[in-house]
Amino acid sequence: MNIKEAAAKTVRVITVPPVMVCALCVLLFFFANDVIPSVRDLALTLVFLMVIPILAYPVAAVVPSLRRQGNEGKRRLAFILSPAGYLLGLVYGIITNAGRDLMVVYMTYMFSVIVLLVLNKLIGFRASGHACGIFGPLVAASYYVGSWIILPCAALYAAAVWASVYLKRHTAGELFWGSVASAASFAVSLALGTLLWRIPAA
Numbered sequence: 700m701n702i703k704e705a706a707a708k709t710v711r712v713i714t715v716p717p718v719m720v721c722a723l724c725v726l727l728f729f730f731a732n733d734v735i736p737s738v739r740d741l742a743l744t745l746v747f748l749m750v751i752p753i754l755a756y757p758v759a760a761v762v763p764s765l766r767r768q769g770n771e772g773k774r775r776l777a778f779i780l781s782p783a784g785y786l787l788g789l790v791y792g793i794i795t796n797a798g799r800d801l802m803v804v805y806m807t808y809m810f811s812v813i814v815l816l817v818l819n820k821l822i823g824f825r826a827s828g829h830a831c832g833i834f835g836p837l838v839a840a841s842y843y844v845g846s847w848i849i850l851p852c853a854a855l856y857a858a859a860v861w862a863s864v865y866l867k868r869h870t871a872g873e874l875f876w877g878s879v880a881s882a883a884s885f886a887v888s889l890a891l892g893t894l895l896w897r898i899p900a901a
Contacts, residue, residue: 703865710862714855716832720749723836727804731843734800743791744801748808751784752777778816785809799896803888804839810884811835818880827869827877833859835881842885 700708712718727734728741735741755777788805791797797805811831818826837852856878863869869877 707862707865710858711829711866711868714829714833714859714862716829717749717753719832719836721745723804723840724748726840726844726848730845731800733798734804734843736798736801740797740801744788744804747784747788747791747805751787752781755780778812778820782809782812782816785812799892800843802896803885803892806888806891807835807839807881807885810888811881814880814884815877818876824876825870825873826880827863827873829863829869830860830874830877831881834878835885838882838885842889 724735724741724744735744758776758780785805785808789802789809792802792805815826815828815831818824819828833856837856841849841852860871860874863874864871
């Protein structure tokens with residue numbers, strides 16, 4: 700393994716969706732004006748958006764029928780558990796009357812996975828879930844945390860795109876459409892949240 704390959708694999712690990720979700724939640728909790736207002740909200744948001752989706756991997760390793768399918772079994776289970784976790788987040792937000800911005804986060808993840816399912820499963824048009832899981836959190840962080848984080852986010856995104864293309868995990872087109880899916884989901888969620896809550900945008 701050469702240095703470029705090692706670097707690319709490291710970037711891929713750092714930018715997997717669960718890590719990005721965790722980083723986003725921590726940033727929002729500490730730097731983003733009560734988007735995630737309490738420790739309870741932080742913990743539950745991590746459960747809904749990170750822990751439940753990532754359960755696909757240990758569960759697939761234990762269940763014999765899924766284990767025989769290898770990575771495909773993990774991906775199929777992830778496509779079930781991810782929407783389930785995101786939906787639970789939305790329900791929690793509605794029940795607890797969460798603020799607009801936390802609901803925007805929940806809606807963004809829910810809409811993103813719906814768009815990916817439609818593109819990849821129904822239409823057969825490949826969009827990268829990895830890019831979606833990277834670009835969405837970076838857009839949300841840049842919007843809520845402040846302009847100082849835009850440059851680091853752009854650098855991380857560029858590194859992730861390079862790593863995916865270098866390792867031939869995705870084409871540039873797949874990465875582009877995965878990114879568009881998350882950006883569009885955030886924009887729609889923000890517009891919907893502003894309309895429903897009838898408060899000025901952040």
